[in-house]
Amino acid sequence: AQSVTQLGSHVSVSEGALVLLRCNYSSSVPPYLFWYVQYPNQGLQLLLKYTSAATLVKGINGFEAEFKKSETSFHLTKPSAHMSDAAEYFCAVTPRGYSTLTFGKGTMLLVSP
Amino acid sequence: DADVTQTPRNRITKTGKRIMLECSQTKGHDRMYWYRQDPGLGLRLIYYSFDVKDINKGEISDGYSVSRQAQAKFSLSLESAIPNQTALYFCATSDPGQSPDYGYTFGSGTRLTVV
Numbered sequence: 001a002q003s004v005t006q007l008g009s010h011v012s013v014s015e016g017a018l019v020l021l022r023c024n025y026s027s028s029v030p031p032y033l034f035w036y037v038q039y040p041n042q043g044l045q046l047l048l049k050y051t052s053a054a055t056l057v058k059g060i061n062g063f064e065a066e067f068k069k070s071e072t073s074f075h076l077t078k079p080s081a082h083m084s085d086a087a088e089y090f091c092a093v094t095p096r097g098y099s100t101l102t103f104g105k106g107t108m109l110l111v112s113p
Numbered sequence: 114d115a116d117v118t119q120t121p122r123n124r125i126t127k128t129g130k131r132i133m134l135e136c137s138q139t140k141g142h143d144r145m146y147w148y149r150q151d152p153g154l155g156l157r158l159i160y161y162s163f164d165v166k167d168i169n170k171g172e173i174s175d176g177y178s179v180s181r182q183a184q185a186k187f188s189l190s191l192e193s194a195i196p197n198q199t200a201l202y203f204c205a206t207s208d209p210g211q212s213p214d215y216g217y218t219f220g221s222g223t224r225l226t227v228v
Contacts, residue, residue: 009153043117043203043219044156090155099163100146100171101217105155 002027002093004104012110019063019078021107023091026072033074034092034101035065044090050074052096061085086111116140119204119220126194126227134189134223136204143208145187146217147171147179150201159202162187194227201225 007022025031032051036044048059055067061084065076074091091104117138126132136145143164148156148171158171160179168179176198180188191198201224205217 006155041221043221044205044217045219046216049216099144100158100161102158103148103156105153 002031002095002102004091004093004102006089006091006104006107008107009105010108010110012112013081014112015083016080019076019081019085019109021076021089021091021109023065023074023076023104024072025074025091025093027093027095029095031093031095033065033067034094035059035063035074035076036090036092036103038088038090038106040087047076047089081109081111083111083113085109115221117204117206117218117220119202119223121223122221123224124226126225128195128227130194132191132194132225134191134202134204134225136187136189136220138185138187138204138206138218140206140208140218141184142206142218143184144206145181146205146207147177147187147189148203148205149173150203150222156203159189191225191227194225196227199225199227 003026005024034049035047038044048057050057050067058064063078088106088108090106092101120135146161147159150156162181178190201222203222204220207217
């Protein structure tokens with residue numbers, strides 16, 4: 001079985017500050033990992049994905065994430081927050097050979113001026 | 114037009130009523146999924162289908178049923194709605210030909226309220 005733990009249901013940052021959203025996973029086999037973003041009243045949009053190539057993955061809107069097997073982590077970062085980054089972010093995992101995504105509970109990112 | 118279309122966008126229904134949520138896609142993907150989203154609980158898988166003849170239960174299938182009418186259509190039914198089925202429901206698709214990317218395409222969601 002696989003699972004995802006997102007630390008912090010809400011994260012608040014100031015505009016221009018570093019964004020760090022934490023994700024730890026559990027998987028019985030090597031995983032594929034994803035970050036999705038959900039803006040208000042919208043569906044989920046894929047930000048980035050790790051599929052066993054480079055461990056540092058770059059996504060859209062300046063976000064990136066690093067796969068660390070030893071720490072079973074896949075934290076999402078952005079060097080400088082923008083007001084438009086305010087949204088809910090979901091980490092998701094699927095073990096290789098499986099076919100469905102398991103999502104974390106989400107982290108709401110709040111950006112203040 | 115959106116790649117994955119869900120109807121209705123919003124629905125209020127009464128306890129005990131039967132309701133169907135519909136999903137259609139123009140992606141040409143074989144795989145389709147239904148998730149529900151609840152505040153603080155993230156997205157949980159209800160049912161999924163890998164082709165027209167394949168239906169699988171997800172994590173929380175009790176109280177729900179599905180129908181895969183065609184490659185492009187996947188409907189979710191609540192046979193007798195109850196208030197704790199109030200949630201935001203998402204349909205998603207994926208293409209095994211893109212494996213191992215497993216990039217899901219999501220619809221915009223159906224907000225269901227059961228009173």
